[in-house]
Amino acid sequence: METGGLGKVYQDGEVIVRQGEMGNCMYVIQSGKAEVVEEIGGQTVSLAVLGEGDFFGEMAIFEDEVRSATVRAFGAVRVLTVDKKILLRQIQQDPALAFHILEYMCRRVRKLDCELALVKTGT
Amino acid sequence: MRNFSGTYWGSRLASASSALSRMGPTSFSSLRQKRDFSRQLISQFETSPDSLQLDTDSRVAVIGSGPAGSFFSYFLLDMTQRLGMDVHIDIFDPRDFSAIGPAGCNMCGGIISESLVQMLATEGINLPSSVVQRGIESYMLHTDCGSVRIDTPLHEKRIAAIHRGTGPRDVDVKRNQWFSFDRHLQDLAVNKGAHLVRDRVDGLSWQAGRPQLKTRRGALQAYDLLAVAVGVNSASLKVFQELVPGYKPPETTKTFICEYKLEHETIEAYFGDSMHVFLLNLPRLEFAAIIPKGEYVTVCLLGENIDAPLIKAFLESPAVRKCFPPEVSPEIPPCHCSPSINTCAAVQPFGDRFVFIGDSGVTRLFKDGIGAAYRTSKAAAEAAVFRGVSSESFRRHYWPTCRQIDVDNKIGKAIFAWTRLVQKRPHDIRGILRMVSREQRCKGGSPRMSMALWDLFTGSAAYREIIMRAIHPGFIGGLLWNVLAANLPPSRPNAHRRA
Numbered sequence: 001m002e003t004g005g006l007g008k009v010y011q012d013g014e015v016i017v018r019q020g021e022m023g024n025c026m027y028v029i030q031s032g033k034a035e036v037v038e039e040i041g042g043q044t045v046s047l048a049v050l051g052e053g054d055f056f057g058e059m060a061i062f063e064d065e066v067r068s069a070t071v072r073a074f075g076a077v078r079v080l081t082v083d084k085k086i087l088l089r090q091i092q093q094d095p096a097l098a099f100h101i102l103e104y105m106c107r108r109v110r111k112l113d114c115e116l117a118l119v120k121t122g123t
Numbered sequence: 124m125r126n127f128s129g130t131y132w133g134s135r136l137a138s139a140s141s142a143l144s145r146m147g148p149t150s151f152s153s154l155r156q157k158r159d160f161s162r163q164l165i166s167q168f169e170t171s172p173d174s175l176q177l178d179t180d181s182r183v184a185v186i187g188s189g190p191a192g193s194f195f196s197y198f199l200l201d202m203t204q205r206l207g208m209d210v211h212i213d214i215f216d217p218r219d220f221s222a223i224g225p226a227g228c229n230m231c232g233g234i235i236s237e238s239l240v241q242m243l244a245t246e247g248i249n250l251p252s253s254v255v256q257r258g259i260e261s262y263m264l265h266t267d268c269g270s271v272r273i274d275t276p277l278h279e280k281r282i283a284a285i286h287r288g289t290g291p292r293d294v295d296v297k298r299n300q301w302f303s304f305d306r307h308l309q310d311l312a313v314n315k316g317a318h319l320v321r322d323r324v325d326g327l328s329w330q331a332g333r334p335q336l337k338t339r340r341g342a343l344q345a346y347d348l349l350a351v352a353v354g355v356n357s358a359s360l361k362v363f364q365e366l367v368p369g370y371k372p373p374e375t376t377k378t379f380i381c382e383y384k385l386e387h388e389t390i391e392a393y394f395g396d397s398m399h400v401f402l403l404n405l406p407r408l409e410f411a412a413i414i415p416k417g418e419y420v421t422v423c424l425l426g427e428n429i430d431a432p433l434i435k436a437f438l439e440s441p442a443v444r445k446c447f448p449p450e451v452s453p454e455i456p457p458c459h460c461s462p463s464i465n466t467c468a469a470v471q472p473f474g475d476r477f478v479f480i481g482d483s484g485v486t487r488l489f490k491d492g493i494g495a496a497y498r499t500s501k502a503a504a505e506a507a508v509f510r511g512v513s514s515e516s517f518r519r520h521y522w523p524t525c526r527q528i529d530v531d532n533k534i535g536k537a538i539f540a541w542t543r544l545v546q547k548r549p550h551d552i553r554g555i556l557r558m559v560s561r562e563q564r565c566k567g568g569s570p571r572m573s574m575a576l577w578d579l580f581t582g583s584a585a586y587r588e589i590i591m592r593a594i595h596p597g598f599i600g601g602l603l604w605n606v607l608a609a610n611l612p613p614s615r616p617n618a619h620r621r622a
Contacts, residue, residue: 003257004251004252004253004256004257004283005258006258006280028249031252080240080249082244086238094501096198096505097242104247
């Protein structure tokens with residue numbers, strides 16, 4: 001029996017964050033996978049499947065907007081919550097703490113650029 | 124007049140002089156002009172590059188590969204790699220953390236605080252379930268007047284119970300599934316590019332202002348920066364204490380740690396995912412805790428000169444006995460130790476080309492020592508990479524982090540003096556228990572006492588924040604009311620029905 005897992009376990013399909021809701025934390029996947037889906041015009045579009053070590057909900061840390069997508073468990077997933085208040089205070093004391101988040105967000109922008117280029121070229 | 128040209132102060136005076144010439148004549152016609160000049164002057168001192176800098180091919184020596192040494196190496200390499208610098212790091216440590224028992228142990232309660240777990244996750248350092256022996260989601264507070272449970276605010280396991288080494292001396296090697304926390308961090312540093320040298324440093328000399336280390340095997344090497352990350356229990360600290368100018372190690376006190384081996388089912392039934400903390404009326408005992416792990420529970424006693432009679436009195440106290448199954452003897456188990464812990468910060472833990480980090484510099488009082496190692500080692504790495512490795516650089520950019528922890532510890536001492544007073548007053552204890560149990564039952568209110576105790580026991584928040592919570596009128600009013608209500612004579616049964 002596993003006793004050492006940190007965070008909270010969500011079962012397959014269980015919603016972790018819901019599109020349109022306000023958020024005050026971000027999440028780090030400890031084990032398992034989570035699916036990011038967006039509802040557009042009544043249709044649910046799968047945007048990505050995240051794995052161990054991936055972040056989600058980090059935009060809520062830096063802006064006061066509602067969640068841009070829903071994230072739900074893709075199989076059983078263990079997720080650690082990082083509080084907005086604690087994180088912002090720590091970043092204020094140690095700005096280098098944001099390096100890893102920035103690096104992760106840069107990778108995500110780079111990936112989106114590639115996908116956009118593919119859509120625009122129709123391939 | 125003394126000539127400063129070519130020295131550290133010479134470069135700063137040249138920068139200041141340049142600022143002065145840009146300002147024009149130094150007759151200030153207004154207060155505003157004078158203020159602008161001061162700002163410009165200060166900015167020159169803030170941003171001028173240090174004369175002692177790390178460059179590509181710089182060599183850094185780190186003594187000790189506990190959390191402070193590993194974090195320092197990891198972050199220094201992470202930052203220099205981001206800058207495109209190729210810095211060489213040697214970590215000197217003869218210990219093997221994968222060894223069972225004292226050989227691989229760093230003598231610690233083994234708790235990673237809630238805030239540190241979150242910070243590490245943000246840094247991309249996740250703690251695998253093979254290292255975290257138990258995720259803690261609640262605390263049980265035991266007193267002479269009763270017990271109460273305090274749940275995590277989010278009902279989530281965000282506190283990690285770990286063993287620093289691979290396990291206690293009586294661990295079953297064949298069945299052991301756990302991995303050392305210190306080894307995990309050491310691997311992170313090595314995977315980042317640090318070189319682990321399994322040798323003991325037993326000599327230090329200075330060659331042209333650079334530290335030169337002599338190891339037990341006789342190797343002699345010069346470095347551009349020396350980071351000392353040895354604990355207060357290490358004999359190596361004495362070597363550096365004698366050879367580093369101005370440094371005075373931290374003041375310490377003795378503590379006690381032991382490991383009870385229990386069946387997994389027994390730990391589940393008696394301890395679960397809760398850490399048990401004790402505020403008992405025992406002289407010289409500040410605080411005690413029982414931490415459940417894989418197949419062990421760790422007992423920690425903190426206070427003033429913990430000795431055999433105090434340990435016996437604690438282990439035999441009714442509050443402790445009821446936590447254990449009746450068949451477990453209150454005898455001290457085979458794996459136990461009495462390590463020293465810091466009570467005061469070191470004096471001058473830095474200088475030109477050297478810095479003391481972790482316990483050998485400053486750590487938090489009684490709690491979150493690994494969190495303090497993370498903070499001090501990262502602050503030292505940032506100062507070294509972005510500001511330079513001179514004494515002045517560490518004084519400006521590393522020492523404030525140490526001083527902040529040291530000042531907070533002074534507030535912590537005041538808080539523990541208050542808890543010592545409360546421990547002797549059953550009326551107050553009953554009031555605290557009543558306040559916490561009501562807060563835990565009524566979700567949605569302001570759990571002021573629960574949060575203050577949670578932060579005090581977990582080490583998640585600074586002592587300053589705890590005292591700010593405690594001086595809130597709502598906290599004081601609530602405590603007074605609950606002390607009064609808890610000590611009122613019980614009303615007659617059914618009296619309210621008759622009324």
